[in-house]
Amino acid sequence: MVMADDSAEAESAGHLWMEGKTLVHLQADQKRPTHMPRGPAKRTGPGFLNPAMAPARTRSVLLLADALEHDWLVKPGHDLRALDALCATGVRVRRWRNEVQDEHQQRLRISANDLDEAALERLKATHERYPPKTTVNHALEDDRYERLPSGTMENGIFVMQNDARISLMEAAYQWVDLDPFGSPVNFLDAAVQGLSRIAFLEVTATDTAALTGSSASSQQRRYGAKGIVDSYAHDDAVRVLLGLIATTAARHDRFIEPVLSLFDGHHVRVSVKVRRSRDEASDVLSSMGWRVREHDGTYRFVRHPDAEHLERASGPMWIGPLWDAEIAGRMTEERALMTCFPSEETLDAYRAAGLEWSEADTEYAQRELRRSVRYIAEAADLMSRDHSLYHMDDLPNMAGTGQAPKMEALFEAIKAAGHAAARLPDIDPFFITDAPHDVVMSTTRAMLKHSTE
Ligand SMILES: C[S@@+](CC[C@H](N)C(=O)[O-])C[C@H]1O[C@@H](n2cnc3c(N)ncnc32)[C@H](O)[C@@H]1O
Numbered sequence: 001m002v003m004a005d006d007s008a009e010a011e012s013a014g015h016l017w018m019e020g021k022t023l024v025h026l027q028a029d030q031k032r033p034t035h036m037p038r039g040p041a042k043r044t045g046p047g048f049l050n051p052a053m054a055p056a057r058t059r060s061v062l063l064l065a066d067a068l069e070h071d072w073l074v075k076p077g078h079d080l081r082a083l084d085a086l087c088a089t090g091v092r093v094r095r096w097r098n099e100v101q102d103e104h105q106q107r108l109r110i111s112a113n114d115l116d117e118a119a120l121e122r123l124k125a126t127h128e129r130y131p132p133k134t135t136v137n138h139a140l141e142d143d144r145y146e147r148l149p150s151g152t153m154e155n156g157i158f159v160m161q162n163d164a165r166i167s168l169m170e171a172a173y174q175w176v177d178l179d180p181f182g183s184p185v186n187f188l189d190a191a192v193q194g195l196s197r198i199a200f201l202e203v204t205a206t207d208t209a210a211l212t213g214s215s216a217s218s219q220q221r222r223y224g225a226k227g228i229v230d231s232y233a234h235d236d237a238v239r240v241l242l243g244l245i246a247t248t249a250a251r252h253d254r255f256i257e258p259v260l261s262l263f264d265g266h267h268v269r270v271s272v273k274v275r276r277s278r279d280e281a282s283d284v285l286s287s288m289g290w291r292v293r294e295h296d297g298t299y300r301f302v303r304h305p306d307a308e309h310l311e312r313a314s315g316p317m318w319i320g321p322l323w324d325a326e327i328a329g330r331m332t333e334e335r336a337l338m339t340c341f342p343s344e345e346t347l348d349a350y351r352a353a354g355l356e357w358s359e360a361d362t363e364y365a366q367r368e369l370r371r372s373v374r375y376i377a378e379a380a381d382l383m384s385r386d387h388s389l390y391h392m393d394d395l396p397n398m399a400g401t402g403q404a405p406k407m408e409a410l411f412e413a414i415k416a417a418g419h420a421a422a423r424l425p426d427i428d429p430f431f432i433t434d435a436p437h438d439v440v441m442s443t444t445r446a447m448l449k450h451s452t453e
Pocket of ligand 1: 050086091114119165
């Protein structure tokens with residue numbers, strides 16, 4: 001009884017926050033998040049919400065909504081079983097339940113798992129106090145489990161307290177989210193093995209020092225790769241993680257098709273379709289290779305570097321396409337706002353429930369939602385096929401111009417020359433293009449010549 005009173009008190013001692021259009025109860029000792037925080041959050045215990053991960057959760061909601069709306073994962077009308085294997089306080093699963101369109105909610109079976117009891121208690125308490133708009137009352141699909149897992153059904157979310165590796169193997173999930181602290185390597189085998197025949201896997205890795213190669217020994221141990229920390233390190237990090245997922249999948253007779261792969265500040269996040277096929281799995285090495293730096297600052301991908309190139313090579317890594325053009329192409333700012341921002345009516349109801357939310361908060365939150373997907377739709381086509389990557393800061397040296405043109409103007413000029421160009425969503429100013437290198441150089445030089453004339 002004392003315990004219950006204590007937890008009720010602790011629960012009411014915190015304060016309300018809204019992520020996407022979902023109410024989140026923050027602990028009293030967690031400050032109100034600033035909008036669009038950057039960088040790794042300080043871990044402050046089990047009930048802590050990392051606001052820097054909000055954009056990744058927004059994209060997760062959008063991808064799940066897109067899968068149900070466009071039927072690219074399960075057949076029309078069929079259910080989709082989704083698991084957040086390391087759910088912490090459950091913000092992601094609560095957002096799935098609250099923000100995916102109402103008409104698809106009854107098809108969505110959501111499970112949430114974490115080892116941390118206190119985090120799960122917060123999930124349950126918040127979900128009960130601030131229930132989703134649509135009530136979903138699933139029972140477990142008992143034919144899906146070899147033995148029924150222990151857990152509780154909480155208003156449309158099945159909550160389990162297991163080692164993630166057990167939960168991942170317990171049912172054939174079609175959608176799995178892996179969001180550990182640090183590296184996901186310990187969970188990958190179980191995640192792939194547990195997936196349904198056709199499935200979707202989203203993986204977060206915050207060990208960017210290992211993925212980029214700035215921590216060479218960790219990169220070698222965890223990812224079996226060697227890095228070079230230069231302008232291509234972010235892209236390498238994404239490809240090294242994809243490479244490990246692809247080869248892990250191949251060991252279990254599966255192959256991957258990346259849908260969205262991003263270096264998002266302090267973490268890497270990749271989202272891939274995973275299908276069972278021995279033949280395609282056997283072909284995995286045709287998508288694996290190395291990035292060799294050329295003396296003019298560009299690079300090329302090779303299957304195996306020659307001994308003389310090894311010093312200028314990073315890998316092995318995924319050298320296939322990084323995104324799905326159609327799915328990523330639908331991830332627009334309008335879509336993010338439409339799916340993840342509440343109506344005025346809902347906002348009023350939230351305010352009545354105790355949310356302090358000003359006009360300025362609305363403006364910031366909408367800006368943050370837009371930034372979560374900024375540049376994605378425009379880059380989708382190039383990211384799904386062969387392209388070259390440039391860091392804007394490298395252009396002056398490469399072109400011998402001493403300065404770089406404005407990125408937008410450069411894109412216009414490259415497009416006018418008959419090629420495609422787009423900005424890459426990254427904290428650094430990168431762009432991608434299918435123009436040959438000499439065209440990028442001559443265009444840069446011509447633009448700067450005109451601007452100085
Ligand atoms: C980064 S947090 C997850 C954040 C969450 N997905 C979100 O979006 O808010 C990582 C979580 O993994 C949990 N965890 C760590 N090792 C685990 C394991 N072996 N099995 C289950 N949960 C584990 C921790 O308790 C922690 O809550």
